[in-house]
Amino acid sequence: MAEGYASLTGQVGVAMATRGVGAANISIAVHTAFQDSTPMVVFLGQVNRSFKGREGFQEVDFGKNFNEIAKWTTEIDEASRVPELVQKAFRVAQTGRPGPVIVSLPEDMLFDESEMVFGPPTMIAAPAPATIEVEDFARRFAKAERPIVIAGGGIHSDEAQIALRGFVEKFKLPLVAGFRRQGIIDNEHEAYIGHMGLAAAPKLVEHFKESDLVIAIGTRLSEATSQDYTLIGWDQQLVHIDIDADTLGKVYPPDLGIVADP
Numbered sequence: 001m002a003e004g005y006a007s008l009t010g011q012v013g014v015a016m017a018t019r020g021v022g023a024a025n026i027s028i029a030v031h032t033a034f035q036d037s038t039p040m041v042v043f044l045g046q047v048n049r050s051f052k053g054r055e056g057f058q059e060v061d062f063g064k065n066f067n068e069i070a071k072w073t074t075e076i077d078e079a080s081r082v083p084e085l086v087q088k089a090f091r092v093a094q095t096g097r098p099g100p101v102i103v104s105l106p107e108d109m110l111f112d113e114s115e116m117v118f119g120p121p122t123m124i125a126a127p128a129p130a131t132i133e134v135e136d137f138a139r140r141f142a143k144a145e146r147p148i149v150i151a152g153g154g155i156h157s158d159e160a161q162i163a164l165r166g167f168v169e170k171f172k173l174p175l176v177a178g179f180r181r182q183g184i185i186d187n188e189h190e191a192y193i194g195h196m197g198l199a200a201a202p203k204l205v206e207h208f209k210e211s212d213l214v215i216a217i218g219t220r221l222s223e224a225t226s227q228d229y230t231l232i233g234w235d236q237q238l239v240h241i242d243i244d245a246d247t248l249g250k251v252y253p254p255d256l257g258i259v260a261d262p
Helices: 002-009 021-036 079-094 131-143 158-171 202-209
Strands: 013-017 040-046 072-075 100-106 147-151 175-177 192-195 213-217 237-242 256-259
Touching: 002 013, 002 021, 002 040, 013 021, 021 040, 021 100, 040 079, 072 079, 079 100, 131 213, 131 237, 131 256, 147 158, 147 202, 192 202
Parallel strands: 013 040, 040 100, 072 100, 147 175, 147 213, 175 192, 213 237, 237 256
Antiparallel strands: none
């Protein structure tokens, strides 16, 4: 439910679970949130601080267990640090490429008392392209004969979807939705030509491969979207725009990579 709420609203989803089995069950939602870039904070129970390392009942090292499927994991050992670490958890979950954060709470720490003073809400930075990047894109776009746009989960806000629609309408560009991202535009819109996911239409894949400039916006170009990493060829130019610098070049080396909030 927390992951679904965050996906629909863009707000941080919050979930709580017990240690051990509860953590194992919620790992499915955590992995989904990580791959879908969904902001979520998960609070998990943990054994008493003095029991750590003794293989206590359902004791799990959450730092190791969730290392590859969470943006950050932390454990609050001192009640006085609750404001600091909880605020950091919410900040990490929703800044940059959004994702899940794990906060574990030792059982005995929950009985401690401390004065709680929280700071202001997180201000989310919105990185923008540099002038030189905009000029480079303009030159490539002007020379392209068969440009195509593929967009993904980074286009999640109403403002981003309106901007995307305005872009493809102005330049009469074909638009493809990434895996499970059909909602980025009305599927009856003249620019929308299909969904690049599991069992994508062969004609759609063929049409995509015939383009000479691929403009990828807010997409990881994942396994499903990239048709098992075969979608983009060396003879195509790739302009990749994403809020996360680590996403650029992770699958395909872009001719122009731009870190920006779509």
